[in-house]
Amino acid sequence: xxxxxxxxxxxxxxxxxxxxxxxxxxxxxxxxxxxxxxxxxxxxxxxxxxxxxxxxxxxxxxxxxxxxxxxxxxxxxxxxxxxxxxxxxxxxxxxxxxxxxxxxxxxxxxxxxxxxxxxxxxxxxxxxxxxxxxxxxxxxxxxxxxxxxxxxxxxxxxxxxxxxxxxxxxxxxxxxxxxxxxxxxxxxxxxxxxxxxxxxxxxxxxxxxxxxxxxxxxxxxxxxxxxxxxxxxxxxxxxxxxxxxxxxxxxxxxxxxxxxxxxxxxxxxxxxxxxxxxxxxxxxxxxxxxxxxxxxxxxxxxxxxxxxxxxxxxxxxxxxxxxxxxxxxxxxxxxxxxxxxxxxxxxxxxxxxxxxxxxxxxxxxxxxxxxxxxxxxxxxxxxxxxxxxxxxxxxxxxxxxxxxxxxxxxxxxxxxxxxxxxxxxxxxxxxxxxxxxxxxxxxxxxxxxxxxxxxxxxxxxxxxxxxxxxxxxxxxxxxxxxxxxxxxxxxxxxxxxxxxxxxxxxxxxxxxxxxxxxxxxxxxxxxxxxxxxxxxxxxxxxxxxxxxxxxxxxxxxxxxxxxxxxxxxxxxxxxxx
Numbered sequence: 001x002x003x004x005x006x007x008x009x010x011x012x013x014x015x016x017x018x019x020x021x022x023x024x025x026x027x028x029x030x031x032x033x034x035x036x037x038x039x040x041x042x043x044x045x046x047x048x049x050x051x052x053x054x055x056x057x058x059x060x061x062x063x064x065x066x067x068x069x070x071x072x073x074x075x076x077x078x079x080x081x082x083x084x085x086x087x088x089x090x091x092x093x094x095x096x097x098x099x100x101x102x103x104x105x106x107x108x109x110x111x112x113x114x115x116x117x118x119x120x121x122x123x124x125x126x127x128x129x130x131x132x133x134x135x136x137x138x139x140x141x142x143x144x145x146x147x148x149x150x151x152x153x154x155x156x157x158x159x160x161x162x163x164x165x166x167x168x169x170x171x172x173x174x175x176x177x178x179x180x181x182x183x184x185x186x187x188x189x190x191x192x193x194x195x196x197x198x199x200x201x202x203x204x205x206x207x208x209x210x211x212x213x214x215x216x217x218x219x220x221x222x223x224x225x226x227x228x229x230x231x232x233x234x235x236x237x238x239x240x241x242x243x244x245x246x247x248x249x250x251x252x253x254x255x256x257x258x259x260x261x262x263x264x265x266x267x268x269x270x271x272x273x274x275x276x277x278x279x280x281x282x283x284x285x286x287x288x289x290x291x292x293x294x295x296x297x298x299x300x301x302x303x304x305x306x307x308x309x310x311x312x313x314x315x316x317x318x319x320x321x322x323x324x325x326x327x328x329x330x331x332x333x334x335x336x337x338x339x340x341x342x343x344x345x346x347x348x349x350x351x352x353x354x355x356x357x358x359x360x361x362x363x364x365x366x367x368x369x370x371x372x373x374x375x376x377x378x379x380x381x382x383x384x385x386x387x388x389x390x391x392x393x394x395x396x397x398x399x400x401x402x403x404x405x406x407x408x409x410x411x412x413x414x415x416x417x418x419x420x421x422x423x424x425x426x427x428x429x430x431x432x433x434x435x436x437x438x439x440x441x442x443x444x445x446x447x448x449x450x451x452x453x454x455x456x457x458x459x460x461x462x463x464x465x466x467x468x469x470x471x472x473x474x475x476x477x478x479x480x481x482x483x484x485x486x487x488x489x490x491x492x493x494x495x496x497x498x499x500x501x502x503x504x505x506x507x508x509x510x511x512x513x514x515x516x517x518x519x520x521x522x523x524x525x526x527x528x529x530x531x532x533x534x535x536x537x538x539x540x541x542x543x544x545x546x547x548x549x550x551x552x553x554x555x556x557x558x559x560x561x562x563x564x565x566x567x568x569x570x571x572x573x574x575x576x577x
């Protein structure tokens with residue numbers, strides 16, 4: 001038997017378990033597994049030299065496919081460079097199977113090259129960390145390798161989904177000499193029969209018994225993948241019970257016309273008496289994080305009598321500091337059952353209808369203010385985001401980088417007729433470090449258009465997202481270049497400090513022109529609003545080219561435009577006093 005046959009069979013096992021997308025990083029210690037993946041006929045491999053970027057590319061592929069992606073690097077600090085994406089995958093519930101090649105245990109801390117303490121390197125940011133045997137001359141080692149990889153892939157897909165780590169020590173020689181690399185037929189596969197997370201009879205009884213005790217019921221949706229079946233069950237629920245549903249742009253509920261999408265705008269400026277009327281008696285939440293700090297503050301200050309959070313498994317999240325009950329189920333199961341509960345037409349049901357109308361009134365007020373605010377005399381990046389959001393092609397993916405990009409897009413929102421558009425953003429940890437690489441991962445494994453809206457700091461930080469040999473004909477990048485971190489001039493605190501320019505905003509003078517030349521992308525420079533229509537036509541046109549639409553604007557001008565926008569929302573209330 002070939003010495004590395006159990007390692008080669010890892011590729012066969014991954015293929016059998018439908019882990020057929022593999023992201024490889026160059027190195028020698030990982031050669032046995034690299035060669036196995038590269039030569040397996042059912043596995044598609046891609047190579048990226050920057051491990052940090054590679055890990056985010058894998059994250060993007062896994063997000064798009066909703067299935068684990070394998071990620072492999074050599075020994076030493078290469079593994080540490082996976083860490084930011086691993087943390088994002090953990091908190092965004094994205095399945096990854098991370099293989100890190102390692103030196104044999106006896107050589108750790110012996111001044112051998114590329115050798116660090118790799119077992120457990122990702123700490124609590126993986127669902128589990130495994131260690132493969134380093135000798136393959138015993139049947140128990142062969143059994144253990146197969147069992148561990150089976151278990152790791154199964155665990156990555158169990159709710160909540162997430163990353164798993166397999167550390168694999170390899171002894172030299174690492175390369176086959178006169179040996180062919182083949183794969184064992186009928187490699188053992190251990191199947192995991194997943195839970196459905198439907199409501200139990202006890203959960204149904206609880207919901208039914210408690211439901212009639214509340215009026216002023218509010219649903220808040222956090223970040224969630226686009227799920228049309230969930231939207232169908234929620235629309236039936238809303239029609240039956242007249243419950244307002246608050247969902248920001250990352251909830252992917254924009255396909256429902258009744259979604260309250262502008263809560264961040266009006267909750268920041270509504271008078272206290274209005275907020276008091278919007279206070280829920282029962283708060284029902286699902287999904288992951290929300291963008292809006294205003295929404296978080298509102299719910300923390302105006303506490304409901306009860307708060308039910310729906311999540312199938314994992315650590316209980318109590319974002320609003322009000323949690324009273326956790327319902328272990330899929331959101332669609334909850335809303336489908338709740339839709340069957342009888343609604344008696346009485347005083348209490350009328351109160352719930354009135355409560356829904358209160359949210360609708362504030363939603364319409366904010367929507368009018370947003371529509372009336374544009375166009376501005378001075379064109380800025382906020383207005384460009386509005387134009388992009390309104391012109392997005394159907395069935396595209398929108399990727400929102402962190403800081404102001406995701407906030408601009410959230411204030412603008414998507415409309416019900418854009419229901420086929422999916423929105424993605426790295427909000428598990430809300431870092432800027434891999435926003436572009438994640439979008440690249442999506443673009444590599446689908447044919448739809450992928451539109452990334454990003455700021456200059458995030459864009460240039462992650463420029464190695466393009467350092468590879470793969471075409472990106474379906475990637476479009478909107479670059480909001482104000483030559484610094486504008487968010488630090490907007491949020492309370494840093495902008496008022498005398499050190500703001502150097503230590504927070506961090507001015508930079510780069511543009512995308514040279515980068516696009518280096519990677520042979522099209523560079524579209526928006527230097528006057530009159531060019532916008534034609535540039536957008538060129539930008540969104542499918543011609544097989546990667547395109548960057550860049551607008552250079554003044555940081556202070558953008559800050560003033562945004563502050564004036566918030567004042568517009570505030571004025572809509574003061575005009576009625």
